Amino acid sequence: MCPVLGHLDGRFESADAEAEHRIAVLYQEFGGPLLRHVRKSTGNDLQWAEDVVQETIVRAWRNSARLQWEPGLIWAWLLTVARRIVIDGRRRRSVRPHEVEPPEVDMLAVPDGSERALSAIVVADALRSLSDEHREVIEQTYLRDRTISEAAEILGIPPGTVKSRLYYGIRALRELLRDKGVAG
Amino acid sequence: MHDGVAAYVLGVLDDEEHEAFERHLDVCARCQAELVELAGVPDRLDELKREPSASSGDDPPMSMSR
Ligand SMILES: [Zn+2]
Numbered sequence: 648m649c650p651v652l653g654h655l656d657g658r659f660e661s662a663d664a665e666a667e668h669r670i671a672v673l674y675q676e677f678g679g680p681l682l683r684h685v686r687k688s689t690g691n692d693l694q695w696a697e698d699v700v701q702e703t704i705v706r707a708w709r710n711s712a713r714l715q716w717e718p719g720l721i722w723a724w725l726l727t728v729a730r731r732i733v734i735d736g737r738r739r740r741s742v743r744p745h746e747v748e749p750p751e752v753d754m755l756a757v758p759d760g761s762e763r764a765l766s767a768i769v770v771a772d773a774l775r776s777l778s779d780e781h782r783e784v785i786e787q788t789y790l791r792d793r794t795i796s797e798a799a800e801i802l803g804i805p806p807g808t809v810k811s812r813l814y815y816g817i818r819a820l821r822e823l824l825r826d827k828g829v830a831g
Numbered sequence: 832m833h834d835g836v837a838a839y840v841l842g843v844l845d846d847e848e849h850e851a852f853e854r855h856l857d858v859c860a861r862c863q864a865e866l867v868e869l870a871g872v873p874d875r876l877d878e879l880k881r882e883p884s885a886s887s888g889d890d891p892p893m894s895m896s897r
Contacts, residue, residue: 723870814834
């Protein structure tokens, strides 16, 4: 039985002690894998990654009903929680006195050298083979750290349309990646 | 509502909608299943964002099954 789900009633003198124990158990279960995962998104900034993991664990503890889910779902949820925290942090860090539009980088321009991992090339290929509408919403949201409503404003289409295109686009992308053997 | 799962997994919903979607997720088996299916996609997209040569080889495929 997963220790996260164990009944702890009566074993602790105070609610604080019980909370501390539960958080420690969550760290034991998820701390290591989360840290390895988050480090990749913080540019190997370990301190930042550790803060993100801590906040993720505390949020998990506050939403303990979700810890009753099956492990794959708990993990998927935790990754989403951590991703939001990273994105928020990145947005805060990038706020500068004179906010400038980030330079237009061509996300799909894969250098012909061998610097990029093979899978990055496969992902770029898959993205390229999506319809323009699907590729556009993926680029204008996730790849540029923008929310649905920010992207909607830039694209001049309703947020609901961005959300729906993103759904079909991401599903299509996942199918393509699965066919190429790099689905996560 | 179900189509929010992709935006949710990417973390691009605005705060209010993000919270609303989580409440939906609590009661929707279909979205729970899709969340698991799509959970790896952001990582693949991150490979396009990452600086060349910054890829780390420390992440074996992980299984949560025990
Ligand atoms: Zn649903």
